[in-house]
Structure formats: C-alpha cells, structure tokens
Amino acid sequence: MSAVRLLVLGAVRRHGRAHGYQVLNDLESWGAHEWSTAKPGSIYHALKQLAKQGLLLAHEIAPSTAGGPPRTEYEITRRGAEEFLSLLREALVSHDQRMDVLSSGVGFIVHLPRREAVALLEERLQRLQQWRGSVTDHYAPEDGPGQLGHVGEIMHLWVHSADAGAQWTRGLIERIEDGAYTFEGEEEPSVGVPAEDEDHSRHA
Amino acid sequence: MSAVRLLVLGAVRRHGRAHGYQVLNDLESWGAHEWSTAKPGSIYHALKQLAKQGLLLAHEIAPSTAGGPPRTEYEITRRGAEEFLSLLREALVSHDQRMDVLSSGVGFIVHLPRREAVALLEERLQRLQQWRGSVTDHYAPEDGPGQLGHVGEIMHLWVHSADAGAQWTRGLIERIEDGAYTFEGEEEPSVGVPAEDEDHSRHA
DNA sequence: GGTACTCTACTCAAAGTTGAAGAGAAGGGA
C-alpha cells in the first residue's frame, strides 16, 4: 500500500474540490514531503489514477486569462470517500514497515470516531505482537540459539523496532482515551472534559 | 536508495557466479523476503540493470538438456564490487526511513573491517540526532507549542522512532567493539579476544 | 502410467516513483 493515495484522497476531501498544486501545498504544510514519497510526479499521477478509477471526479477548467497550463480540478466521489476510510483503517492497523503509511494514518485519525480509532490501534498492537513472534521464530528455528552470527542482528533490529512501535501505540491509545483531540462526531474542543457517558465501557 | 541492488550485488558476490533463482533463494534464506521488497520481478530486473551498467557480467547458458528457460549466470565485476561497498556504507550510515535498507546493511556489515563498521555506525548516530532535531524544529516553529493538535502525534512518532533507532545502534556498536562476530580481514572466530593492539585508538 | 503437486527458472503488463524540465504570471528593482 502506498501512502500517496491516502494522502491525496484525504487532501482532496478536505477541500471539496482541489487541483494538483493545492494538494501539493497541503501535503507540504503537513510536513508530508519530509516523511512520505509524495512528490509532484507521484501526486499528479495519483490524481489521474484515482480519477480513472472513479474515486475522484475530474473537472477540466479552461483558464480564464487564456494561456497558462490547462488545469484540472478534482472532486471526491462517494466511492472515493469510502476508499479513503478503508485506506485509513488499513494504514492504522497494518504493520507496514514503511512509516509514511502510518504517519498518514495518524494525520487523518481524527476523521474516525474516537472509539473506532482506539479499537484500530489496539488491533495494531496485536498485529505487532504477532509479527514480532514470527520474526523470532524465523530466526531461531531448530539449530539451537546463537548459531546465527551477525545475521541475528537483523532480528534484533526488527524486534527492537516492533517493541518501540508498540510502546508508541500504547502511548497514543492512552492519550486518546484520556480525551485528547477532537474526533469525528464530536463538537467541543475536549479540554479537561470528564469521562463521557458513552465512553465508560471502553475495552468492552 | 533501493535495498534490492545491494542485496542482489551481495548475493552474487558471495557465489562468484549465480543465476536469478539462486539469488532468490539466497535472499529467502536470509529472511529478506519478509523485510525487503525483493521479489522475483525486482530481482531479475535488478540483475539485468546491473549487467547493463557494467556492475555484473552476464553469461548466457545454453541449457544442456534442450528445453527449459534460457538461463543467464551473472558474475560480479570490479566496478560491481566497488558499488557494493559504496551501497553498503550508504545503507549503514543513512537515515533512510525504510528499514529494509538498514537490514541489508547489517546483513553485510562483516564485509567491512571492524573499525570502519564502528565508524559508520557512529556516523549514523550523528545523522539520526540531526534529523531528530530537524523534525522537532519543523513541528514547533514560532506559533508556540501545543498548537499542533493531533498532527503533533506524527512528530511524536518520528521522534520516538529516531530514539529507538539510536538506542539500537548504540547497542550494536557496543557489541562490535566488544569483539562480537568476525569481520573482513579477521581470521579467528573472536571469542574472548583481548583488545587488539591496532584497535586501542578507536574514536580517534 | 496417469495425474497431481511442487520445484526450478524466468517473463510481462500495469502501476508507481523519481528527477528534471516546461511554460505562463507576478513582483521588483535599475
């Protein structure tokens, strides 16, 4: 899964209607050019592909002043919005070793209801755990331990990073459960709100 | 930088001469199919490209039994070996958010002299540190802290992962300095060796 | 001795990514 689709879809969604350069600027303002593969080429390409697949609707705009490049505005479709949510869920849940996917997911996390966000992050924890197990298995089969030599350092690296990822995820879950940020369907900025009624049965 | 070139070059180097399928199996035996993008398509493609660029030499093998696909064996060239070392150094040093590059680097680290390995990892530490700084800068400019909202979680994620990476790197440096593993130019399996004479001026 | 499975070995079209470049408009100073 590439982060670009999620990023582009999310950016267009925010604007209602946007052309490539706006999307570009949006992503830049989020710092996305630092941590993702979203460069002009990829973005314009993604816009075209998404339009071809019916997830965006392309409107050709004839430039009023005559001259200038033919610009195209894009609008998100119903299917596009669905795809956005589905990519977002996938990004939060999956242990994809590429951090840009996760970062994008975090960037859009407030577009989900608070409860779902927590549930997805908990699913993420489980998958991390499971993957950690599969790594240690793969590198310590029946030949006994310590036979690996320096290649065992690769396993070490992955385990270390899985643990760090899990720790970060737990921190985020905690902050969200404590009422940080404003999620989909919530109105008030949640500063110092007491536990909400509908929320007292978390972890159910 | 893609991990595939390094991986393929390293695999061919080990064998002296290898065809695509051997490389594939090699990588699989290192678990590389789990943590890298090295799939059959990428590997065959990389072999062809590397040959085209003069880093590998292609030998067409006419199949003895007549029939079967036309297989090609590859041999590493002098320039290929140089490129291998250069990619390896880059992989160890660069903070490339893709872990497959680092993993490949670790997998080949013993093909460098012990001293150089340590030096490169120390360089890596510095770069991580520097990058960590640039992330916190980007997300906390002049608008005062705490204005970020949930997007600040992205920064949190990156900082967390930079710290985890640094910690792992320090651990590896320590193990290497303590004599673990056998590096380029060393003969004996280094169990319990005392500090070597040529090595007492590390950190110079 | 057929048929089903797995292993060896490679190819290809479609999609994604990179890095550079193109071309008009807008500002600003000599």
Added chain:
DNA sequence: TCCCTTCTCTTCAACTTTGAGTAGAGTACC
C-alpha cells in the same frame, strides 16, 4: 521598460516494483 527571479501549475521519460503468469522437470502416490 526590460530583465531577472520566484511562484504557480503541470508534464514527461526513465526507472522500479508489483502481481500474476508461463513452462518444463522431478517425484510420488494410487
């Protein structure tokens, strides 16, 4: 006014990656 730079907006060729497909050869069962 003319030139220079910077900003807006997009395209393109070259390269890489993906995911599925092709195809022969061993082997193993019943």
